[in-house]
Amino acid sequence: MFIQIKNVSKEYPDTNNNAVQVLKSIDLDIEAGEFICLLGPSGCGKTTLLNLIAGFEKVTSGEITINGKLAVEASSKHITIFQNYGLLPWRSVQKNVELGLETKDRSKSERKRIAGDFIELVGLKQYARHYPSQLSGGMQQRVAIARALAVDPEIIFMDEPFGALDAMTRINMQDEISNIWQKKKKTIIFVTHDIEEAVFLADRILVMSPNPGRIKSVIKVPIARKRDRTHPDFLKIRNKIFEEFEMKEKEKIEYYL
Template sequence: MYISIEGVSREYFFKGKRTVSLENVNLEIEKGEFICLLGPSGCGKSTLLNLIAGFDRPTAGTVKVNGEVVTKPSTDRITLFQNYGLLPWRNVLRNVELGLESKNIDKKKRRQIAEEYIELVGLSAYKKHHPSQLSGGMQQRVALARALAVDPEILLMDEPLGALDAMTRMSMQDEIERLWQEKKKTIIFVTHDIEEAVFLADRIVIMTPSPGKVKSIIKVPLARKRDRTGSDFLKVRDRVFAEFELKPRDMTEYYL
């Protein structure tokens, strides 16, 4: 199995108080899969993502990628956060080049690769703009182009669309799905939005409230591109709601 999470727990101690974020999590992910981690706030989704990224270490259990235990970050695993992480003093082109600089790629080749991925996300006309001159959705496209430019094996996405308005968020879901189809990267996408998970995922990993455990895994047997209003889509969505013992009208309660 490409990514193997075996008996993983993560606990923290603060002022003598023990907090368990994750407890005995087991999960296997195939190469090229699009996985959504879904659950309410505080269920350990981001903690699990950080363990896969190598930013943190489990208290118990192991995280393996391609048979190797994860002990530190790697350029093969790139994380996208909600705040984009763009450098405000760099324009779009220079932001996308950032990861390539750490790989010691010469300037001409860096420029060529960066321009290729800027074109891929539809921002060629904005390559000399700075982040402050771009909308939230455009900034997230830049962050996505920067991540893809270093050609990682795995993209770890921590609620990357959470700060966007509803229409921009749906547009970015379309964009991420298109790029995944084109590049076939392994994507692990953290969200608490049920419809977003159904639209994007091959499988949805549903997590329990703290301490976070894998409650269930739902396969999404829908062809791409998915129709958010289609009856098959709504059946999967309602099945996910049922796992949380919610009905669609209870969405407000779910997000609290």
């Protein structure tokens, strides 16, 4: 198994220095190439779980292994994409995408070629010489995705990467990341609040509940891609998740407003 999470708990101190259990008894195996979505309400520990797997934080008990090795520190084989893109404003699109390749043993021309390929993959060939401030939010997020893919990571972590985008752009980005995943088959661990986004993207959805953060259920999405958001199979899984959250009819309506 590629990633193994065994009986993991995480505590943080509160303001009085008392231990607060943020994650409790998390057990999970993730296969290489899987697209996993962590879904749950604010504060249920999604970011914490992602940070533990990525090695940015340490478990309080239990263990996480990746390829059999304890995940206790961040690795250059893993890339995280944040909501705010993390682009360097003084670098062009081309130079931003080359960034991660500069620490690797690559010649200048090789870096240029690899970055160019990934810029093309995310549909920004005409924008290679532009600067981040000249691009829309969706385009900037595409640059961040190109930059992440360029270093050929084993795992891509994404923490609500499309949260700041408007609804239409968000749908386009979901299409794009789904296409890219089909081409590259990277392991992706993707945090979201958005039920539909999770059903559209994931092989498996981890539905989490808060206080303390737990995996409430694991929902497989056995629907071929590209997924149709209006197909009965899609709606069936979406409704199943609504039930997991015990949403009442009124709350469902509010969710969609």
